[in-house]
Amino acid sequence: MDVSIELTYSPLTDSYEQHVIDFIKVLRASKFTVIENPLSTQIFGNYDDLMPFLTTAIKDAFNSIDIAVMSIKLVKTDRSNYEPHF
Numbered sequence: 001m002d003v004s005i006e007l008t009y010s011p012l013t014d015s016y017e018q019h020v021i022d023f024i025k026v027l028r029a030s031k032f033t034v035i036e037n038p039l040s041t042q043i044f045g046n047y048d049d050l051m052p053f054l055t056t057a058i059k060d061a062f063n064s065i066d067i068a069v070m071s072i073k074l075v076k077t078d079r080s081n082y083e084p085h086f
Contacts, residue, residue, distance in 0.1 A: 001046070002044070002078035003075060003077070004043075004044050004079040006041070006071075009069075009070050013067070027043055030057075035080065044080040
């Protein structure tokens with residue numbers, strides 16, 4: 001089953017920027033399709049492959065900082081090719 005996952009990583013520190021950059025670089029280096037925008041990052045792929053990868057990536061990101069928030073949305077379909085029709 002393919003999924004689309006939207007992630008927003010918010011380290012709660014003044015020096016948040018490098019933590020976000022490092023997390024996005026981990027996502028980019030994966031085998032999955034990654035699309036970024038100024039507010040979030042989307043990652044697309046097979047659920048059974050993607051979830052273990054994200055579990056490790058999120059745990060590593062959380063271990064690199066004292067306090068952080070990760071907001072996650074999951075959609076049961078691959079929306080990576082979505083284009084607005086208006």
